[in-house]
Amino acid sequence: MAAEPTRGSVPQPRTPGSRPILLLQSHKLFFRRTRLGQRLSCACVLGWPFLCSSGQRNALGHRLIDYQEKPPLVISSAPVLRGCHLAIPSHRTAVQAWVESLRHYDDRHVGLADLHPDVFAVMPRVDILHTVAVWQRNYKRISYAKVKTRAEVRGGGKKPWAQKGSGRARHGSIRSPLWRGGGIIHGPRGPTSYYYMLPMKVRVLGLKVALTAKLMQDNLHVVDGLDMPTFDPQYLADLAQYRRWGQSVLIVDVNKMPENITKAAASLKTITLVPALGLNVYSLLKYETLVLTLDTLAFLEEKLLWHDSRYTALYPFHLPYSDFP
Amino acid sequence: MGTLLQLARWGLLGRSLSLVQTARSLHCGVSSWIHVKLPPEPKEVDRWTEKRALFGVYDNIGILGDFQVHPKDLITGPRWLQGWRGNELQRCIRKKQFVGHRMFDQDYKNLNKRIRFLYRRFNRTGKHR
Numbered sequence: 001m002a003a004e005p006t007r008g009s010v011p012q013p014r015t016p017g018s019r020p021i022l023l024l025q026s027h028k029l030f031f032r033r034t035r036l037g038q039r040l041s042c043a044c045v046l047g048w049p050f051l052c053s054s055g056q057r058n059a060l061g062h063r064l065i066d067y068q069e070k071p072p073l074v075i076s077s078a079p080v081l082r083g084c085h086l087a088i089p090s091h092r093t094a095v096q097a098w099v100e101s102l103r104h105y106d107d108r109h110v111g112l113a114d115l116h117p118d119v120f121a122v123m124p125r126v127d128i129l130h131t132v133a134v135w136q137r138n139y140k141r142i143s144y145a146k147v148k149t150r151a152e153v154r155g156g157g158k159k160p161w162a163q164k165g166s167g168r169a170r171h172g173s174i175r176s177p178l179w180r181g182g183g184i185i186h187g188p189r190g191p192t193s194y195y196y197m198l199p200m201k202v203r204v205l206g207l208k209v210a211l212t213a214k215l216m217q218d219n220l221h222v223v224d225g226l227d228m229p230t231f232d233p234q235y236l237a238d239l240a241q242y243r244r245w246g247q248s249v250l251i252v253d254v255n256k257m258p259e260n261i262t263k264a265a266a267s268l269k270t271i272t273l274v275p276a277l278g279l280n281v282y283s284l285l286k287y288e289t290l291v292l293t294l295d296t297l298a299f300l301e302e303k304l305l306w307h308d309s310r311y312t313a314l315y316p317f318h319l320p321y322s323d324f325p
Numbered sequence: 326m327g328t329l330l331q332l333a334r335w336g337l338l339g340r341s342l343s344l345v346q347t348a349r350s351l352h353c354g355v356s357s358w359i360h361v362k363l364p365p366e367p368k369e370v371d372r373w374t375e376k377r378a379l380f381g382v383y384d385n386i387g388i389l390g391d392f393q394v395h396p397k398d399l400i401t402g403p404r405w406l407q408g409w410r411g412n413e414l415q416r417c418i419r420k421k422q423f424v425g426h427r428m429f430d431q432d433y434k435n436l437n438k439r440i441r442f443l444y445r446r447f448n449r450t451g452k453h454r
Binding site for chain 1: 373378379383384390397399400407409410413417435438439
């Protein structure tokens with residue numbers, strides 16, 4: 001790697017999932033993702049829908065943009081290179097991801113980030129993803145279904161007719177389960193809770209597997225910050241569409257989010273901002289793309305790697321320990 | 326034949342007026358019509374409401390925070406069931422411990438009856454006692 005790599009010669013990251021993939025989307029964008037520095041010129045004809053003042057359309061009905069109208073991409077000569085702060089085992093190497101930026105719609109190669117392999121390259125345990133997702137669905141479930149038993153249904157204390165002599169079947173109460181309007185024997189009883197907890201390390205491993213899956217399936221994007229040039233929600237939607245991020249995007253940040261992106265995402269249904277504390281397997285499975293900031297990477301690596309080498313809890317962790325804060 | 330057709334049309338009209346689901350008729354003979362009911366149309370479910378889009382957020386607040394909050398603190402519901410699970414007898418006893426002092430009279434009596442019945446059922450009958 002050169003000491004001062006320019007934009008044209010930034011080396012490709014070594015992750016297996018970063019090979020250029022031919023993507024054909026249903027809304028007819030015939031645009032191949034190519035190696036860095038070789039963007040096809042047809043992108044300017046078929047790709048970018050915003051800033052169209054003239055309203056001209058091509059044969060497919062897509063808005064045409066005059067290439068000179070788009071704001072130019074400012075390329076700084078110093079790429080953002082994020083190394084892994086925590087020690088990596090000697091037999092493994094870091095996985096890498098491009099660092100992107102939200103300041104310009106095409107700012108996709110601001111730098112490279114090293115990701116810890118024990119968080120972003122673990123074994124793809126689909127069964128653990130299933131376990132954790134099912135746990136998330138059920139542990140907070142409280143079912144309020146309740147039916148009355150024969151003791152609770154109003155009435156039914158008196159024997160309806162004498163035991164013998166009337167010719168009818170013998171009965172002791174009009175609210176027995178045999179009767180219409182009677183009690184239910186084995187029905188749902190009262191608010192029922194389905195609470196249970198998975199072991200902490202299983203939940204941690206679930207997060208790691210989910211992050212690994214997102215990275216390996218090209219659905220993880222690292223962003224240097226959430227600064228946006230405008231608070232227009234259409235800008236964010238068009239950016240996500242141009243960069244092929246998918247139908248739904250989950251944006252995670254540790255710090256306080258700037259106003260522009262908060263306002264933009266507030267009116268969008270499928271693009272959601274979530275603080276780093278709110279990251280969870282169910283949301284990672286629901287949303288197609290995950291966008292993390294560099295600070296979030298450090299936060300997640302620190303929190304998730306601690307469990308690999310901690311002592312077992314002698315008492316709950318919310319009580320004070322002398323070794324760690 | 327004409328009367329039958331008119332009857333069929335009236336039947337169709339009547340059905341489509343009352344239900345969204347349409348019914349169609351098969352004419353399979355000279356004078357016999359079979360009214361075929363179609364399955365109901367699937368209802369439109371918005372998968373991106375706020376509740377569905379944010380489901381599961383903060384479930385890992387213990388791991389990612391500093392264990393100051395436990396996910397069971399996020400559960401909303403009856404106070405005697407938050408972060409706890411039990412069978413019916415255990416739930417009844419716990420409900421009596423938490424809110425028995427402020428229950429309505431008839432409900433409290435029913436709760437006691439239920440506890441008594443379940444205790445005897447679990448501990449005196451059957452194979453496992």
